[in-house]
Amino acid sequence: MSPRAAWRLESFGFTEVYHYEAGKLDWIAAGLPSEGRDAERPRAGDVARKDVPTCSLDERIADVRARVRAADWDVCVVVNEERIVLGLLRHDQLDKGEDEPVEQVMRPGPSTFRPHVGIEEMARYMIEHDLESSPITTSDGRLVGVLLRTDAAKAANKLREQHEREHEP
Amino acid sequence: MNMSTTEAEPTAELTCLKCHSSIDYCSFCDESRCGVAVCYGCLIEDLGETVAQPHDHGG
Amino acid sequence: MPQGIDRDEVQRLLSEGAQLVEVLPREEYEEEHLPGAINLPLRKIESEAKTRLDPTRPVIVYCWDSA
Numbered sequence: 001m002s003p004r005a006a007w008r009l010e011s012f013g014f015t016e017v018y019h020y021e022a023g024k025l026d027w028i029a030a031g032l033p034s035e036g037r038d039a040e041r042p043r044a045g046d047v048a049r050k051d052v053p054t055c056s057l058d059e060r061i062a063d064v065r066a067r068v069r070a071a072d073w074d075v076c077v078v079v080n081e082e083r084i085v086l087g088l089l090r091h092d093q094l095d096k097g098e099d100e101p102v103e104q105v106m107r108p109g110p111s112t113f114r115p116h117v118g119i120e121e122m123a124r125y126m127i128e129h130d131l132e133s134s135p136i137t138t139s140d141g142r143l144v145g146v147l148l149r150t151d152a153a154k155a156a157n158k159l160r161e162q163h164e165r166e167h168e169p
Numbered sequence: 170m171n172m173s174t175t176e177a178e179p180t181a182e183l184t185c186l187k188c189h190s191s192i193d194y195c196s197f198c199d200e201s202r203c204g205v206a207v208c209y210g211c212l213i214e215d216l217g218e219t220v221a222q223p224h225d226h227g228g
Numbered sequence: 229m230p231q232g233i234d235r236d237e238v239q240r241l242l243s244e245g246a247q248l249v250e251v252l253p254r255e256e257y258e259e260e261h262l263p264g265a266i267n268l269p270l271r272k273i274e275s276e277a278k279t280r281l282d283p284t285r286p287v288i289v290y291c292w293d294s295a
Binding site for chain 1: 291
């Protein structure tokens with residue numbers, strides 16, 4: 001549809017016409033701001049904690065553990081210099097080892113979720129799967145933050161209560 | 170139904186709860202012993218629906 | 229010939245004053261659209277493009293995805 005619109009605009013004399021090929025889906029999936037009725041609907045990217053600790057593959061696990069625990073966290077995302085998610089250290093991995101590099105103890109290639117996913121769906125899945133945290137990344141794999149189950153459940157409950165209030169007879 | 174993520178028999182074949190296809194691990198929690206395992210396709214379909222899909226517009 | 233661009237290029241052009249046009253039907257536009265985009269469904273382009281768009285500035289059109 002949009003290539004035809006672009007061609008039509010050119011035929012009207014518009015000289016600089018571009019076609020955003022990946023479209024609205026790509027924009028929303030990247031967690032970029034939007035406008036409209038659904039734009040305010042809470043999503044995984046809005047609720048995710050952006051201050052989650054990160055580390056690199058070659059850091060010593062004991063150093064990372066000390067840093068993460070000192071910041072009162074129980075999860076750490078392993079990223080490269082481009083903030084691409086390469087692994088995850090949850091409670092069990094953070095407890096392991098001393099001098100080993102992170103690469104040896106991390107959970108490699110964890111499942112990640114896009115910022116546009118609705119918070120109700122994420123909360124439901126996290127509760128069903130008993131998962132305490134899920135990394136949220138852009139469609140090109142960059143870390144946005146970590147969604148904690150407690151935050152997701154709280155946001156989903158709030159949304160449900162709001163919905164019920166709006167639909168009270 | 171047991172909703173625990175860890176009580177499936179380790180030797181039992183893991184299948185997607187939605188489409189029953191055979192999978193090595195759950196695409197949501199990455200566990201190979203997940204009691205509510207879901208395959209990648211079903212997960213994407215489920216979570217993908219949370220962005221309003223366009224109505225028919227005859228692209 | 230209209231040029232296909234990616235997300236980074238969209239952001240760059242917007243910062244330079246480009247106009248954004250969503251060509252999906254009004255209902256979808258009202259649900260959600262890119263910041264500052266105007267809605268010009270394909271059939272309205274004929275009658276409204278010349279009055280609602282500035283021909284001296286770049287125009288970026290988009291729909292749902294590449295399909």
